[in-house]
Amino acid sequence: MPEESVAAVQAALGAEQAAIWVYGLVSAFLPEELAATVDEGATAHRNRRDETARLLADAGRKPRPPEPAYVPPEPVTDQASALTVLVLAETDTTVAWRAVLERTDDRGLRDSALAALTDGAVRATRWREQAGDTPAARAFPGRPGD
Template structure:
């Protein structure tokens, strides 16, 4: 995510938050890949590679914005134990939901090319979440709103 990013209010904070989400996604997809069934192993590897590349792009973007990229944690707490392929699929969908939320914030904060790249990342996360979940949500990146809408 380079090309001279915009420096409006909140852009650096949103980029750092997206970077943190990508660090967690890379970690989480390591777990997903270890537990996903054979039928979804290639999909898990592709998602891992995509998040790894986005993480590296965001680190460059943060530097270009004048910040120091947030480092990865040593480990991340998972929302639930991941023992089966079904557990791995739920984790992957949750990872993508969190990524979409982080990029949604970056879309709101950024302008120009950075905003376009963040929107593309949000769209990719929404598509991956839908594949893992077996269906999409009404407001990718705004999961809490889509859950309320379904319950209404």
């Protein structure tokens, strides 16, 4: 795997690790009826993290460990701020996976990155809908600044 691809995959791994942490944080601020959706998102990110770590290890690279903690861009104190940080975490993963797409020609890696970008975009849209944001869906998921 070329260095440029490795750096992008490591960054995507970091985004997945941060998303897992965020899902753990927000679970305390969301109502019980969203618990299954939160669990589903956390599980998806754990699976993607594990798959990404294996991909790096198989390429002879050491996956970067997660940070001990992450600082959300704003304090999470209620349902609205929890939804905001969930959307941001999902958006961060789509940006990271889009960067992988832009930095590799490997078909398997591209397929994996596209699946991750799509999954993150769908979850971000669902969280935006839950928050009442419009438009809930973005035209070009993964584009920085979206």
